[in-house]
Amino acid sequence: MKTAFTRSAFISLMVLMNLSLIAETDTISCTFFMYSNTSVGCHTYVYYQGNAGSSATYTWNFDGGVIVSGSGMGPYQVEWDTVGMKTVTLSVVYNGQTCSSAKSIHVMPSPTVYNVTGGGSYPAGGSGVHIGLNGSQNTYDYWLYMVGNQNTVATKTGTGGVIDFGIFTAAGTYYCKAKVDSSSGMCLVPMNDSVSVSISGYVPNQAICVVSYDTSSQRNKVKYYKTAGQHLDHYNIYRQTYQENVYAKIAEVPYMSPDIYVDTTSNPALMAYKYEISGTDTLGNESQMSPYHKSIHLEVSPGINGFNLIWNAYEGCTYLTCKIHRKLTSGPWMVIDSVASDIISYTDPYVTSGLAYYFIEVVRYYTCQSFKSADDDAVSSNIGVSAPLGLDETSSGSFLVYPNPAVNKVNIIMTVTGNKQSKAQFFTVEGKKMPEISLINPRSEIDISAFPSGIYILRITDDHSTMVRKIIKQ
Numbered sequence: 001m002k003t004a005f006t007r008s009a010f011i012s013l014m015v016l017m018n019l020s021l022i023a024e025t026d027t028i029s030c031t032f033f034m035y036s037n038t039s040v041g042c043h044t045y046v047y048y049q050g051n052a053g054s055s056a057t058y059t060w061n062f063d064g065g066v067i068v069s070g071s072g073m074g075p076y077q078v079e080w081d082t083v084g085m086k087t088v089t090l091s092v093v094y095n096g097q098t099c100s101s102a103k104s105i106h107v108m109p110s111p112t113v114y115n116v117t118g119g120g121s122y123p124a125g126g127s128g129v130h131i132g133l134n135g136s137q138n139t140y141d142y143w144l145y146m147v148g149n150q151n152t153v154a155t156k157t158g159t160g161g162v163i164d165f166g167i168f169t170a171a172g173t174y175y176c177k178a179k180v181d182s183s184s185g186m187c188l189v190p191m192n193d194s195v196s197v198s199i200s201g202y203v204p205n206q207a208i209c210v211v212s213y214d215t216s217s218q219r220n221k222v223k224y225y226k227t228a229g230q231h232l233d234h235y236n237i238y239r240q241t242y243q244e245n246v247y248a249k250i251a252e253v254p255y256m257s258p259d260i261y262v263d264t265t266s267n268p269a270l271m272a273y274k275y276e277i278s279g280t281d282t283l284g285n286e287s288q289m290s291p292y293h294k295s296i297h298l299e300v301s302p303g304i305n306g307f308n309l310i311w312n313a314y315e316g317c318t319y320l321t322c323k324i325h326r327k328l329t330s331g332p333w334m335v336i337d338s339v340a341s342d343i344i345s346y347t348d349p350y351v352t353s354g355l356a357y358y359f360i361e362v363v364r365y366y367t368c369q370s371f372k373s374a375d376d377d378a379v380s381s382n383i384g385v386s387a388p389l390g391l392d393e394t395s396s397g398s399f400l401v402y403p404n405p406a407v408n409k410v411n412i413i414m415t416v417t418g419n420k421q422s423k424a425q426f427f428t429v430e431g432k433k434m435p436e437i438s439l440i441n442p443r444s445e446i447d448i449s450a451f452p453s454g455i456y457i458l459r460i461t462d463d464h465s466t467m468v469r470k471i472i473k474q
Contacts, residue, residue: 028052028094030101032074037139039110039180040083042187047074048090056094063087080107111140111178111189117162119174119195121231128169129197133176136163140178143188147173147225148207168197171204173227196227203287206235206279208316209259210379211293213268213359218382218454220266220295224277226259231281237261238289240274247276247289268382269455269472272297272312292316298360300384306349307356307386313344314362314379321363324348329355338363355427355457355468358384385427385457385470399460405472408449412460414442426471427457448473 029050038044047070048058054073062078063086070076080086086107091100118131133142136158144154144165153174154165168174173196177188198204207225214221222237232255238247253261266273276289293316301308309324319341326348327333339346341362350356362379400413412424422439424446437446439460448456451473460467 028056028092028097028099030090030092030099032088032090032101032103034088034103034105035181036104037106037108037181038080039108039187040081041079041110042180043068043077043079044105044186045074046070046076046078046088048092050092050099052092052094056092059091059093061089063089083107083109108140108180110187111180112137113189113192114178115192116174116176116195118164119197121198121200122169123200126169126199128167131165131168131174131195131197133163133165133191136160137178139181141181142176142178142191144174144176146170147175147194147227169199171198171202172196173225198231203232203279203281203285205287205290206277207290208275208277208293210317210364211273211275211295212378213295213380213382214262215383217262217264218268218452220263220268220273220275222261222263222275222277222293224259224261226255231283232279233282233284234280235261236278236280236286237263238276238278239263239266240292247274252280267453267474268295268297269384270297274315296360296362296379296381298358298381298384300356300358300386302386303347306347307358309346309348309358309360309384311344311360311381313341317362317364317379319362319364319379323361323363325359325361326350327357356386358386385455399462399467401458401460401467401469401471404469405474406448407474408447410446410448410458410471412439412444412446414439414462422460422462424458424460426451427459428454 031049032046033049034046035044046062052073056073058073060076064082065078065080065086065088068077068079084107086105087102088105089100089102091098112135114133114135116131117134118129120129122129131144136142136156138158138160140158142156142158142163143152146153153168156163156165173194175194176191178191179186179188209223209225211220211222224235234255235253236249237251237253239250240246241248250263250265251261263273272295274292274294276292278287278289280286294312294314296311296314298309298311321338322341322343323335324337324339324346325333326336336348336350337346348356348358360381364379400415402411414422424437424439424444426434426448428434437444453473456471456473458469458471
């Protein structure tokens with residue numbers, strides 16, 4: 001009887017526990033996530049973590065906070081314009097049940113901007129140099145970075161006085177950002193200046209920021225990191241030759257020159273280029289070659305259903321998205337679409353009776369940390385242009401054009417006699433018109449020696465037809 005009673009009691013107890021668990025599971029909760037600190041004007045995340053479904057009614061009160069985005073159970077992005085303790089409340093109604101909860105968040109002033117201190121040169125084999133800040137705020141967090149490294153190299157919590165991040169031996173440029181706490185990586189405020197660490201008798205490796213298309217010269221431009229405190233005399237620009245991974249020096253740029261080099265010998269309309277860079281100090285010591293960057297080459301051609309765009313992926317930095325820009329003969333540039341970074345072709349179904357111009361822009365995940373403006377961080381391809389749909393770019397019944405590519409002269413031969421009003425006109429890839437030329441003789445020779453190297457559009461018209469041809473000027 002004792003054993004039977006114990007077993008029965010045990011079974012009853014298990015039934016009660018299961019009923020309790022079922023009841024507990026059916027009871028909705030109002031738990032939500034929110035950081036304990038934020039700063040004025042900084043977006044902070046708030047979202048529901050309970051067991052109610054999406055059909056529940058969620059009523060939030062952010063105590064004066066402005067909702068930047070979000071609805072329902074969240075996540076929300078909320079920011080406050082005034083400092084102080086704020087109370088966020090949530091009320092949930094679900095399946096006839098109601099619950100509510102509240103949390104406090106401390107809205108603090110945006111971090112004060114201090115100066116990065118320290119850095120300098122130390123002898124090879126030495127112990128390194130200190131890097132710090134000339135001030136700090138209590139409880140604020142300060143994150144130290146090195147150019148070329150996306151991760152923090154040191155963190156410190158403010159004490160209200162100066163900060164010493166410690167001793168650093170890695171050669172490079174260091175900068176600092178601050179926020180109210182370490183709970184998230186949002187709303188980081190840059191501190192003033194940056195410092196460099198260098199090693200005597202050793203030239204630190206240099207780095208390319210981006211390789212892009214320079215619209216004014218129609219050439220590639222190489223933007224590189226220009227760092228102080230390394231006793232550099234000049235930068236060396238290298239470009240890949242006709243052999244893979246074999247580079248030749250194409251320029252030496254004095255240290256005091258701007259940190260953008262335009263490669264006047266490149267022709268982005270023809271191909272993509274790879275570049276590397278190094279630095280040479282005042283004693284003639286040269287650093288190792290940097291990792292390469294490869295430019296984007298865009299080719300545009302008429303297709304059956306529109307214009308076909310094909311390009312190569314940019315190499316040298318991290319990015320997730322490419323923007324496709326288009327401009328018609330008359331009109332502004334506009335973004336017509338965006339594609340993922342692993343997509344390298346696109347068909348624009350737009351049909352136009354005029355010329356269409358395109359370029360590809362890389363949307364970089366990180367901008368360059370440099371002394372110049374972020375406008376120089378843009379990565380774009382050459383400008384590709386296509387003739388109107390329905391026009392044959394390779395032949396014409398009325399005209400013959402040669403040579404192509406051309407160096408100094410282009411010959412135009414009328415293959416149909418009796419044309420009285422034949423005219424020729426060149427366009428740049430940006431849409432700029434060159435002076436119109438009358439074709440009086442059956443054979444005409446046009447001097448293009450003054451044209452910069454690149455791609456041009458030649459349009460020839462007569463009484464009977466129009467021919468549009470791409471001309472490459474070498």
